[in-house]
Amino acid sequence: MGNIIEWEQDTLKNFTHDDYLVKHNLHEHPIFSDEGLIKILDAYPRDKLEVFTMGKDPHGWGQWCLGRHNNLSGAELMEAVKNGRIWLNLRGTNKAAPEVNEVCEALFNEIEQKTGVNTFKHDMGMLISSPNAQVYYHADMPLVLLVQIRGTKKVYLYPPEDPYLTDEQMESIAIKEKDEQLRPKPEWDNDCLLIHDLKPGELLTWRQNAPHRIENHDCVNVSFSTEFLTTEALIRANTLYANGCLRRYFGLKPSFKNSPSFVNYLKVIYARIVKLMGGYKGKNTLPVPHFTLDKENLGKLNFDKDYDASVLN
Numbered sequence: 001m002g003n004i005i006e007w008e009q010d011t012l013k014n015f016t017h018d019d020y021l022v023k024h025n026l027h028e029h030p031i032f033s034d035e036g037l038i039k040i041l042d043a044y045p046r047d048k049l050e051v052f053t054m055g056k057d058p059h060g061w062g063q064w065c066l067g068r069h070n071n072l073s074g075a076e077l078m079e080a081v082k083n084g085r086i087w088l089n090l091r092g093t094n095k096a097a098p099e100v101n102e103v104c105e106a107l108f109n110e111i112e113q114k115t116g117v118n119t120f121k122h123d124m125g126m127l128i129s130s131p132n133a134q135v136y137y138h139a140d141m142p143l144v145l146l147v148q149i150r151g152t153k154k155v156y157l158y159p160p161e162d163p164y165l166t167d168e169q170m171e172s173i174a175i176k177e178k179d180e181q182l183r184p185k186p187e188w189d190n191d192c193l194l195i196h197d198l199k200p201g202e203l204l205t206w207r208q209n210a211p212h213r214i215e216n217h218d219c220v221n222v223s224f225s226t227e228f229l230t231t232e233a234l235i236r237a238n239t240l241y242a243n244g245c246l247r248r249y250f251g252l253k254p255s256f257k258n259s260p261s262f263v264n265y266l267k268v269i270y271a272r273i274v275k276l277m278g279g280y281k282g283k284n285t286l287p288v289p290h291f292t293l294d295k296e297n298l299g300k301l302n303f304d305k306d307y308d309a310s311v312l313n
Contacts, residue, residue: 004107005203007114012205015115016143016230019157019193019206026107026224027149027200031099034078037222040126041074041088044096050089051293053301054134055312058215061183063312064136067291067301076298078128082220083299087129093224094124107145108228119143123227128220129153130299135214137184139165141173141237142227146204151221153214157194160210164188167256170209171244174237175280179287182211198223208233235268242267245274248282 005011006023030036046069055063069088072080077088094101104124112118121142129135129151139160146155158164165182172178189195197217198204206212229237236256243254246267259267274280290307294300303309 004103004110005114012111012115015111015117015205016233017207019210020204021194021196022203022205023201024147024203025201026103026147029103031103032149032222036099037128038074038078040090040093040097040100041077041128044090044093046071048091048096050091051086052089053084053086053291053312054136058134058213059184059186060136061181064181065291065307065309065312066287066289067293068289070293070295072293072295072298076295077293079298080293081128081130081299083130084293084301085130085133086293086299086301087127087133087135090126090128092123093126094122100124100126104226107147107226117230119228119230121227121229125225125227127223127225129216129222131216131218131220133216133221137182137211137213138180139170139173139182139209139211140180140225140227141209141240142229143208143233144205145224145226145228146198147224147226148198148200148202148204149222149224150200151219152197152199152217153221153223154217155194155196155198155204156189156192156213156215157196157204157206158188158192158211160207161257164191165209165211167243167254168247170240170256171247173209174240175244175248175282177244177280177282178285184211184213208236235264238268238271239264241280242271242274245271245280248280 004024049069051067051069053065094104108119246252246254291301291303294302
């Protein structure tokens, strides 16, 4: 396999510390053809496959809903995506499909060779989403490469700082007290670091924890949200975890920005101890599914009788 990324003089020059839009050729790889995607879907463990739907307000918050895939086949899932308003989340696709893992490792080996940045804990999660679907404003704890394979989506990228992302919000994500979704303000769109129509053959990566949201164009989208860590990113994540515990267990008000480096190393040790003792046991809530994909009418969502689907309009 030749180079995946189109390298120029300054491509990923300050990788993981700046935001970058670069070109790649993975969209031309045969494993991501229609047949290849169906094969990956068929091989993916059904107990790990997530399906979601969402509302239509681009600045909505909490207007999303977990569903049940109804054990649809790969071909049926692709048809449901085409006809519906859903997105499929295949976390760790590289762990379930050897052909994807080969691509994943080739991509990160190339990045390390070109930039000198060592990465680990690669999670190449595949996202397959419907025309006009969206992902609400949120932040991820690991670093991310968003690799576009098919379709076009508009990406809004915001600064990873207050008010767009507060210490308390970062901590809440780190300790898994809540999911990654955050409550945005529409006027923050004026402060975006980038608003870009991400097309096949483009890759976007940003600084750790930078909030972002996505709106699909009127077409099926396939991309890889590829999470990874560096030593520095792992220290940041564990420091935020420790801060979250210190805030909730002892009523302290830690600040990541104002915390000296040597204190952060002590916090990392504290975070590891907490995790070894079973981890934070606060108000962690798991999402509950509220609809099932229809096997006879692919793309239709059958909502549970006790769920008010009008909240998604």
